[in-house]
Amino acid sequence: MSRKAFLSANEAAAHGVRLAKPEIVSAYPITPQTTLVEKIADFIADGESDIDYIMVESEHSAMAAAFGASLMGARTFTASSSQGLLYMAEMLHYASGTRVPIVMVDANRATAAPWNIYGDQRDTMSQRDAGWIMLFAESGQEALDMILQAYKIAEDPEIMTPVMVNLDGFTLTHTYDVVEIPDQEEVDAFLPPYKTDYKLDPEHPLTMAATTGPDFHTENRAQQQLAMEAAKAKIQEVSDEFAKMFGRDYHGLVEEYRCDDAEVALVATGSSAGTTRIIVDELREEGKKVGMIKIRSFRPFPKEYFHSVIDKFKAVGVIDRSISFGAEGTIFQEVKGAMYGSDAKLGNYIVGLGGRDVSRALIKEMFDKLFNMVNGGEEEEVQFLGLRW
Amino acid sequence: MAINLKTVDDKELLYGTKICQGCGAGMAARMALKVLGEKTVLCTPACCFAATTTVFPQSSIFVNNAISAFPGLAATASGMTHAMKALGWDDDYTMLAIAGDGGTIDIGLQGLSGAAERNDDLIYICYDNEAYMNTGVQRSGSTPFDAWTTTTPTGPCSKGEKNKFRKSLFEIMSAHRIPYVATASVAYPQDYMAKVAKAKEIKGCRVIHVSAPCPTGWGYDTAKTVELAKMAVESGLWYLAENEGGEMKLTYKPKELKDPADYLKMQKRFKHLTEEDIQEIREIRDAEWERLKKVLSFE
Amino acid sequence: MNKPKVNKDLKLPTNFDELMIGGGNGVGVLATVNSGFRTFHPVFDYNKCVRCMFCWIYCPEGCIDKTTVDPESGKIMLEVDMDYCKGCGVCANECPTKCISMVKDGDDDE
Numbered sequence: 001m002s003r004k005a006f007l008s009a010n011e012a013a014a015h016g017v018r019l020a021k022p023e024i025v026s027a028y029p030i031t032p033q034t035t036l037v038e039k040i041a042d043f044i045a046d047g048e049s050d051i052d053y054i055m056v057e058s059e060h061s062a063m064a065a066a067f068g069a070s071l072m073g074a075r076t077f078t079a080s081s082s083q084g085l086l087y088m089a090e091m092l093h094y095a096s097g098t099r100v101p102i103v104m105v106d107a108n109r110a111t112a113a114p115w116n117i118y119g120d121q122r123d124t125m126s127q128r129d130a131g132w133i134m135l136f137a138e139s140g141q142e143a144l145d146m147i148l149q150a151y152k153i154a155e156d157p158e159i160m161t162p163v164m165v166n167l168d169g170f171t172l173t174h175t176y177d178v179v180e181i182p183d184q185e186e187v188d189a190f191l192p193p194y195k196t197d198y199k200l201d202p203e204h205p206l207t208m209a210a211t212t213g214p215d216f217h218t219e220n221r222a223q224q225q226l227a228m229e230a231a232k233a234k235i236q237e238v239s240d241e242f243a244k245m246f247g248r249d250y251h252g253l254v255e256e257y258r259c260d261d262a263e264v265a266l267v268a269t270g271s272s273a274g275t276t277r278i279i280v281d282e283l284r285e286e287g288k289k290v291g292m293i294k295i296r297s298f299r300p301f302p303k304e305y306f307h308s309v310i311d312k313f314k315a316v317g318v319i320d321r322s323i324s325f326g327a328e329g330t331i332f333q334e335v336k337g338a339m340y341g342s343d344a345k346l347g348n349y350i351v352g353l354g355g356r357d358v359s360r361a362l363i364k365e366m367f368d369k370l371f372n373m374v375n376g377g378e379e380e381e382v383q384f385l386g387l388r389w
Numbered sequence: 390m391a392i393n394l395k396t397v398d399d400k401e402l403l404y405g406t407k408i409c410q411g412c413g414a415g416m417a418a419r420m421a422l423k424v425l426g427e428k429t430v431l432c433t434p435a436c437c438f439a440a441t442t443t444v445f446p447q448s449s450i451f452v453n454n455a456i457s458a459f460p461g462l463a464a465t466a467s468g469m470t471h472a473m474k475a476l477g478w479d480d481d482y483t484m485l486a487i488a489g490d491g492g493t494i495d496i497g498l499q500g501l502s503g504a505a506e507r508n509d510d511l512i513y514i515c516y517d518n519e520a521y522m523n524t525g526v527q528r529s530g531s532t533p534f535d536a537w538t539t540t541t542p543t544g545p546c547s548k549g550e551k552n553k554f555r556k557s558l559f560e561i562m563s564a565h566r567i568p569y570v571a572t573a574s575v576a577y578p579q580d581y582m583a584k585v586a587k588a589k590e591i592k593g594c595r596v597i598h599v600s601a602p603c604p605t606g607w608g609y610d611t612a613k614t615v616e617l618a619k620m621a622v623e624s625g626l627w628y629l630a631e632n633e634g635g636e637m638k639l640t641y642k643p644k645e646l647k648d649p650a651d652y653l654k655m656q657k658r659f660k661h662l663t664e665e666d667i668q669e670i671r672e673i674r675d676a677e678w679e680r681l682k683k684v685l686s687f688e
Numbered sequence: 689m690n691k692p693k694v695n696k697d698l699k700l701p702t703n704f705d706e707l708m709i710g711g712g713n714g715v716g717v718l719a720t721v722n723s724g725f726r727t728f729h730p731v732f733d734y735n736k737c738v739r740c741m742f743c744w745i746y747c748p749e750g751c752i753d754k755t756t757v758d759p760e761s762g763k764i765m766l767e768v769d770m771d772y773c774k775g776c777g778v779c780a781n782e783c784p785t786k787c788i789s790m791v792k793d794g795d796d797d798e
Contacts, residue, residue, distance in 0.1 A: 023475035026468060052475050056464055057503035064461030068468025071455050074475055090458050099710035160709055200430055200453035202478060207713040208455040210443040219707055226704065394741035401750040404692045405718040408748060410725060410776035415748035446700060451716035578745045612777030615746050
């Protein structure tokens with residue numbers, strides 16, 4: 001029987017890791033990821049898990065050790081954040097390019113300088129092109145459930161691509177909620193042990209991560225793209241299977257919330273989706289036709305979904321907790337590209353940087369701006385909201 | 390364990406590589422694999438060794454192997470050896486990491502320190518060709534004093550490498566109190582291979598630092614690799630030592646140190662040296678030898 | 689001669705299914721020979737050879753073979769794999785009896 005517990009998203013994710021039973025965890029502590037890896041250490045100390053936790057001396061080594069273990073066919077996990085993610089960036093590429101199915105959590109945090117330990121998405125978005133599947137969780141429950149789904153996606157023979165599960169720093173990682181912890185037997189039925197032929201093996205030795213020159217490198221990259229495209233159906237399939245087994249449906253790559261007859265929709269990820277959900281309900285009470293589009297999978301990007309709604313909404317806004325300086329919010333760029341040809345008004349709202357709250361008032365302001373455009377008003381396409389002046 | 394060359398396994402586990410003619414690194418890796426055998430898993434960074442062995446579709450390594458990033462080699466090997474145990478591989482498999490001097494004592498040192506501190510069960514061999522050779526002979530923390538490299542060029546304002554002392558990997562790793570540390574040279578295969586054989590029988594983190602001349606980077610006739618490596622040892626510019634469980638000793642003592650001048654004059658990287666410069670190198674060598682006598686307790 | 693051979697039957701992948709993911713490959717796959725590196729090659733004088741095996745262990749290519757035994761004398765007849773000898777000359781330089789001479793390719797009688 002599953003049980004309920006009052007957990008932070010970090011602790012919930014740690015339970016997800018415990019239940020997924022990786023052989024190897026290698027991690028280096030960094031705020032706000034620490035309570036996750038501490039919880040894993042607790043499980044081991046309490047005899048609740050027999051994970052081999054390698055205490056590495058840096059994030060680069062954390063990913064390198066996970067990479068090495070994964071080459072041998074072990075199920076592996078690591079977690080990091082911010083500067084740590086940047087420090088392991090080189091190994092992120094090694095992992096994805098070698099196609100080893102590592103699962104990691106990134107506790108989304110601002111990047112220095114100016115030094116800041118609080119939440120935003122500039123760390124993870126800077127690794128957009130590292131070749132990882134990038135999923136965003138909205139709650140502690142989704143964090144736990146997403147870890148289990150992540151392994152099933154990553155280890156699929158057609159996919160073989162590492163997965164980064166993103167949790168908003170503090171807003172999720174350190175916020176407590178009631179989380180249902182599934183039974184080990186249930187999880188085992190959903191997620192069997194990792195078996196693969198693509199590994200270093202005593203009986204069938206291999207060369208892995210070899211050099212490829214101009215004659216084959218493009219084909220290696222095209223293979224990665226094929227796997228990423230295939231991951232779209234896989235993410236949906238795994239989400240559906242999870243819903244059937246555990247009764248919690250996360251709708252695959254994208255969740256539409258009250259979008260059926262919506263005129264105006266706001267695109268959200270992570271914890272912002274939770275707040276937006278509340279505001280959508282409030283505005284619906286007032287008779288406003290609003291909805292939310294929650295992106296769960298940023299890589300692969302649900303291009304097909306956004307293309308399918310180019311005629312659906314009068315205005316679409318995108319919440320970004322990161323910006324590509326000199327361009328636009330990172331998610332907005334992608335949404336805009338996927339909605340090419342749409343007559344819908346588009347707005348991009350840069351908020352929640354360095355831990356500033358993505359408040360209910362801000363979300364309301366976004367909807368106001370979108371309605372203003374629908375009613376003929378002019379708005380700057382990309383706006384920082386909630387600036388002090 | 391004495392090494393009898395007549396009975397050393399004939400089977401090649403490294404073959405058909407694209408190493409330069411006379412490559413010392415190739416010698417070092419081949420000799421090690423001869424001792425360790427087929428039950429070896431090999432990991433290298435993207436160094437000379439990787440670039441000359443595993444460019445698709447070629448794979449000149451005959452055992453399980455993988456490439457990792459320069460700063461990530463030791464940690465990758467740690468992950469591999471931990472996974473070998475977690476997945477129940479036979480106990481007699483050896484996790485072997487091979488990297489150059491740059492990949493080890495410069496960019497790779499932090500990761501190696503971590504692996505050593507954890508005493509992870511692996512053998513780490515550093516083949517030392519005294520510069521970053523794969524990228525085209527740039528200086529490393531192991532480049533000797535006055536040596537020309539492409540980043541320590543000689544000219545009116547430069548005599549080459551400025552640091553008088555190379556980083557001592559032997560002493561750095563000894564300070565980690567791992568069970569086995571050794572220095573070796575490709576010119577002394579029985580000494581080197583006996584050290585690899587000894588390391589193979591020990592559990593934990595074992596590090597061997599082997600001198601491996603590079604004809605391309607040093608500028609000498611490809612036939613002279615072993616001759617030069619021998620002269621380095623005979624003239625006290627390199628030494629053969631080991632540290633087994635804290636017991637440090639020299640494993641080969643030249644009867645009388647030869648003049649480094651002959652060694653230096655054989656290489657283009659030192660061709661700019663004057664007699665005065667060579668005298669300075671003699672003095673540095675003498676001081677270093679006196680220091681080694683204390684570290685390694687020999688007379 | 690007991691040395692790995694060039695894989696003459698090597699088939700390059702022709703589609704995505706045949707290309708191993710992630711830059712993976714088998715082990716010991718020799719796509720090409722190395723004789724093109726070579727200008728000189730070693731020639732042994734077996735009368736002077738004392739079978740000390742220094743050439744065999746020093747050879748950076750590992751291309752000297754020690755498995756052939758002369759049936760009459762019972763002595764090892766060291767042979768060089770000319771597909772993979774690059775002609776570096778280390779063997780000749782290190783031979784204590786100087787029984788190895790480096791001969792320019794094409795200049796000997798073979």
